[in-house]
Amino acid sequence: MRFLLDTEQRAFAESLDAMLTAAGTPAVARAWGRGEHAVGRAVWARLAEAGVFALAAPEAYEGVGPLPVELAVAFVELGRHAVPGPLVETVTATVLLAGLDDPGPAERLLPALVSGKAMATVAPAPGSYALDGDAAETRLSLDPAAGGLRLAPGHGPVRPSLDPARRLTHLSPGGELLAPHAPLPHALTWARLAVAAQALGVGLSLLDRTVAYVRQRKQFGVSVGSFQAVKHRLADAKVALEFARPLVFGAAVTLDPVDAAAAKVTACEAAYTTARTALQLHGAIGYTAEYDLSLWLTKARALRTAWGAPAECRDMVLSGGGRRR
Amino acid sequence: MDLARSPADEAFRAEARAWLRAHVPSEPLPSLETEEGFAAHRAWEAELAADRWSVVHWPTAYGGRDAGLPRWLVFEEEYYAAGAPGRVGQNGVNLLAPTLFDHGTEEQRARVLPPMACGEVVWAQAWSEPEAGSDLASLTSRAVRTAGGWLLTGQKTWSSRAAFADRAFGLFRSEPGTARPHQGLTYLMFDLRAPGVTVRPIGRLDGRPAFAELFLDDVFVPDEDVIGAPGQGWRVAMSTAGNERGLTLRSPGRFLAAADRLLGLWQERGSPASARDAVADALIGARAYELFTHAAASRFLQGTPIGPEASLNKVFWSEYDIALHETALDLLGEEGEAADTGWSEGYVFSLAGPIYAGTNEIQRDIIAERLLGLPKGRR
Numbered sequence: 001m002r003f004l005l006d007t008e009q010r011a012f013a014e015s016l017d018a019m020l021t022a023a024g025t026p027a028v029a030r031a032w033g034r035g036e037h038a039v040g041r042a043v044w045a046r047l048a049e050a051g052v053f054a055l056a057a058p059e060a061y062e063g064v065g066p067l068p069v070e071l072a073v074a075f076v077e078l079g080r081h082a083v084p085g086p087l088v089e090t091v092t093a094t095v096l097l098a099g100l101d102d103p104g105p106a107e108r109l110l111p112a113l114v115s116g117k118a119m120a121t122v123a124p125a126p127g128s129y130a131l132d133g134d135a136a137e138t139r140l141s142l143d144p145a146a147g148g149l150r151l152a153p154g155h156g157p158v159r160p161s162l163d164p165a166r167r168l169t170h171l172s173p174g175g176e177l178l179a180p181h182a183p184l185p186h187a188l189t190w191a192r193l194a195v196a197a198q199a200l201g202v203g204l205s206l207l208d209r210t211v212a213y214v215r216q217r218k219q220f221g222v223s224v225g226s227f228q229a230v231k232h233r234l235a236d237a238k239v240a241l242e243f244a245r246p247l248v249f250g251a252a253v254t255l256d257p258v259d260a261a262a263a264k265v266t267a268c269e270a271a272y273t274t275a276r277t278a279l280q281l282h283g284a285i286g287y288t289a290e291y292d293l294s295l296w297l298t299k300a301r302a303l304r305t306a307w308g309a310p311a312e313c314r315d316m317v318l319s320g321g322g323r324r325r
Numbered sequence: 326m327d328l329a330r331s332p333a334d335e336a337f338r339a340e341a342r343a344w345l346r347a348h349v350p351s352e353p354l355p356s357l358e359t360e361e362g363f364a365a366h367r368a369w370e371a372e373l374a375a376d377r378w379s380v381v382h383w384p385t386a387y388g389g390r391d392a393g394l395p396r397w398l399v400f401e402e403e404y405y406a407a408g409a410p411g412r413v414g415q416n417g418v419n420l421l422a423p424t425l426f427d428h429g430t431e432e433q434r435a436r437v438l439p440p441m442a443c444g445e446v447v448w449a450q451a452w453s454e455p456e457a458g459s460d461l462a463s464l465t466s467r468a469v470r471t472a473g474g475w476l477l478t479g480q481k482t483w484s485s486r487a488a489f490a491d492r493a494f495g496l497f498r499s500e501p502g503t504a505r506p507h508q509g510l511t512y513l514m515f516d517l518r519a520p521g522v523t524v525r526p527i528g529r530l531d532g533r534p535a536f537a538e539l540f541l542d543d544v545f546v547p548d549e550d551v552i553g554a555p556g557q558g559w560r561v562a563m564s565t566a567g568n569e570r571g572l573t574l575r576s577p578g579r580f581l582a583a584a585d586r587l588l589g590l591w592q593e594r595g596s597p598a599s600a601r602d603a604v605a606d607a608l609i610g611a612r613a614y615e616l617f618t619h620a621a622a623s624r625f626l627q628g629t630p631i632g633p634e635a636s637l638n639k640v641f642w643s644e645y646d647i648a649l650h651e652t653a654l655d656l657l658g659e660e661g662e663a664a665d666t667g668w669s670e671g672y673v674f675s676l677a678g679p680i681y682a683g684t685n686e687i688q689r690d691i692i693a694e695r696l697l698g699l700p701k702g703r704r
């Protein structure tokens with residue numbers, strides 16, 4: 001048993017971190033929210049070059065996967081840098097397509113997703129939102145009751161999310177039937193793993209930014225970070241995030257749906273409570289859209305319900321029946 | 326990154342499981358916080374030790390199996406899953422023994438550890454004093470030099486199970502008037518039945534008497550019972566305090582077993598929706614703690630000592646333990662009020678978690694200052 005990232009995995013995280021820092025992702029996220037996708041696509045292409053979208057795709061379709069631990073490593077960085085776009089959805093689509101009995105749709109659609117030439121989005125049930133349907137070239141709609149996976153012909157109007165960088169769309173009905181049955185539960189496990197990792201990254205960034213802020217902000221003649229009430233809230237955020245982290249990587253190792261649900265609910269709750277703390281400890285400046293903190297604050301809230309609200313994930317945990325070994 | 330255990334570890338698990346199945350008492354022992362229960366638990370320690378299961382992680386020379394950290398974790402899982410009794414020797418095994426491994430002499434280890442391993446000598450921790458709780462370094466009990474050793478004078482308090490234990494370990498001020506309170510302290514072991522020691526039991530929240538205060542009046546301690554160098558007691562004590570907060574005090578096996586029992590209780594009660602989130606969170610929390618421990622153990626095995634991150638552990642398990650037991654009592658409803666069920670006893674015990682082993686307020690200070698790098702405030 002060796003439950004630690006290895007040197008290569010840590011180096012992968014560091015290289016993504018450096019690349020995304022250089023890319024200036026806050027400005028990218030703001031442009032994306034306005035519907036200007038060009039800079040976002042440029043970042044996307046560089047992520048693809050770094051191999052991010054190959055991690056969930058098998059070699060048969062030009063991928064290097066499945067490498068769920070590396071995927072979790074990457075998504076923590078995507079969350080830390082508030083990268084916009086249908087990131088989780090592209091991974092989910094990859095897993096869906098790669099899992100079909102008929103290799104045809106995967107052969108046709110996956111290479112473009114792996115290489116970053118195309119983005120994908122997924123509406124997991126009829127009537128549910130598909131993130132960034134206006135930006136994605138590959139739009140998948142699922143009808144779990146009827147069991148079909150379709151390539152949607154278009155999308156409806158964009159509805160803003162409370163995270164300005166998330167653009168909600170409905171997919172147009174009909175379209176080409178890709179498969180009568182799609183392996184949704186397995187894709188859902190990957191989706192939840194990716195959201196959990198992204199949320200962990202969002203939470204870690206909120207904590208880092210807040211620690212830096214309270215260290216330099218002075219009131220009553222001292223740094224705000226020397227007040228115990230402030231310290232203890234940040235310590236609690238640290239505890240919550242550090243206990244979400246092993247769940248995320250544990251789920252990546254097992255790819256068990258129960259573990260993924262546990263990771264999703266815990267990482268999202270930790271990120272969300274960290275967001276509440278971050279806003280409070282920044283005071284009024286935290287409550288402004290101009291200040292970059294807002295990009296992470298609103299994402300923490302949105303991720304909490306994306307791909308399975310807390311209650312749904314907890315039900316999954318309970319259905320798992322406790323300790324499994 | 327992987328979570329698979331080696332076949333040899335799994336074989337060890339099977340061996341432990343078989344032994345526990347054959348030996349764990351079918352009826353729970355009386356509470357180890359009572360005189361009768363203490364004796365019964367001491368006998369259980371002897372039974373464990375006879376087949377070398379009492380301290381599996383220790384070297385074989387002192388009664389262990391040299392099993393290593395991963396197998397210790399496996400053993401703990403099996404131990405708690407089997408519903409085996411609480412460990413009356415835990416203060417010695419978890420706190421004094423690591424101190425002796427790091428700072429003791431070979432003579433001390435050979436003399437102290439084997440009788441500790443079999444419950445023949447049960448140890449109490451004598452750190453707190455009436456005026457020195459969170460601010461432990463403000464302690465005033467004295468150790469004064471005398472021929473061949475030291476004379477201890479002062480008062481210690483809140484010493485768990487000291488009412489029935491044999492010996493105790495603690496810090497004493499051996500150089501009065503040092504510039505800083507952490508200086509001039511000496512770490513000593515002493516006999517609770519030595520002349521000059523008065524032990525006064527204190528009823529805990531549940532009324533059980535095993536807690537005690539100790540009055541020391543010129544109690545003689547030979548030089549051989551000083552751990553580390555005289556005057557260096559703070560350093561010796563702090564280098565092992567991480568054990569108390571960290572994993573040896575609360576192995577994940579305990580919470581995995583408790584969460585399983587809680588799930589069983591919830592299902593038995595018709596899976597009421599009102600407790601659904603709390604039960605799910607108990608299952609998730611046990612898994613999180615298990616995996617966090619695996620990560621900590623992996624780092625430790627790579628040579629990184631357990632540092633201030635033990636404080637994350639302490640805050641997590643102590644709050645988790647209370648939440649888990651509160652959920653159980655809520656599920657039991659009216660029955661939860663009855664003081665003699667396992668759940669209610671566990672609940673009352675869990676309430677102390679955020680207080681002992683360094684209060685959670687102190688742990689949060691450590692997390693904020695040493696892990697997050699926030700400035701020190703006023704203490």
Ligand SMILES: Cc1cc2nc3c(=O)[nH]c(=O)nc-3n(C[C@H](O)[C@H](O)[C@H](O)COP(=O)(O)OP(=O)(O)OC[C@H]3O[C@@H](n4cnc5c(N)ncnc54)[C@H](O)[C@@H]3O)c2cc1C
Pocket residue numbers: 228449450451452453457458459460482483484485486677680681682683684685686687704
């Ligand atoms: C069940 C149980 C078993 C114990 N067993 C042992 C034992 O075997 N041996 C032993 O030596 N001791 C033992 N203790 C004692 C324990 O270690 C102390 O209770 C603990 O260190 C706190 O000290 P105190 O009780 O004096 O509280 P105080 O230090 O007086 O603290 C009172 C309150 O003030 C808070 N506080 C204090 N300082 C600060 C600060 N700087 N910032 C913020 N808040 C602060 C504390 O967190 C606490 O909430 C045990 C205690 C319990 C409850």
